[in-house]
Amino acid sequence: MSDNDEKGIQKEEKDLGEHEGRTAVVWRKGKYCFACGSNIHFKAEICPKCGVRQQLPKPVKEPGLAAVLSFLFIGLGQIYNGQLAKGFAFMAGLFISFLLGFGGILLLLPGLWLWSILDAYDSAREINQKQQYC
Numbered sequence: 001m002s003d004n005d006e007k008g009i010q011k012e013e014k015d016l017g018e019h020e021g022r023t024a025v026v027w028r029k030g031k032y033c034f035a036c037g038s039n040i041h042f043k044a045e046i047c048p049k050c051g052v053r054q055q056l057p058k059p060v061k062e063p064g065l066a067a068v069l070s071f072l073f074i075g076l077g078q079i080y081n082g083q084l085a086k087g088f089a090f091m092a093g094l095f096i097s098f099l100l101g102f103g104g105i106l107l108l109l110p111g112l113w114l115w116s117i118l119d120a121y122d123s124a125r126e127i128n129q130k131q132q133y134c
């Protein structure tokens with residue numbers, strides 16, 4: 001693959017009838033590197049020409065959403081992050097706060113709530129980072 005790389009898919013598809021066989025099939029399945037524009041294999045994750053990764057993994061967890069969920073209901077952000085045990089632990093903390101009565105709600109709950117929100121945000125970011133670099 002040399003000069004052919006610079007040609008467009010349209011051109012290649014037009015030539016399809018003339019150049020039957022393997023090459024045409026490969027071209028049809030090709031895609032363009034978003035960085036250097038080379039026609040590369042459609043399954044290529046990293047461009048062989050410029051070394052740029054083609055499909056950046058999408059963030060699997062939205063840190064803002066996780067935080068909002070934990071704000072709406074303590075522990076919900078953790079469950080959204082897939083950390084069920086932690087989420088239920090936070091919810092258990094909520095019930096314990098209520099069991100302790102006024103003092104528990106006043107002293108324990110605000111800290112627990114804030115912790116749940118911050119943890120949901122941090123955990124979501126952590127999950128995304130692991131997703132990107134492993």
Ligand SMILES: [Zn+2]
Pocket residue numbers: 033034035036037038047048049050051052
């Ligand atoms: Zn490239």
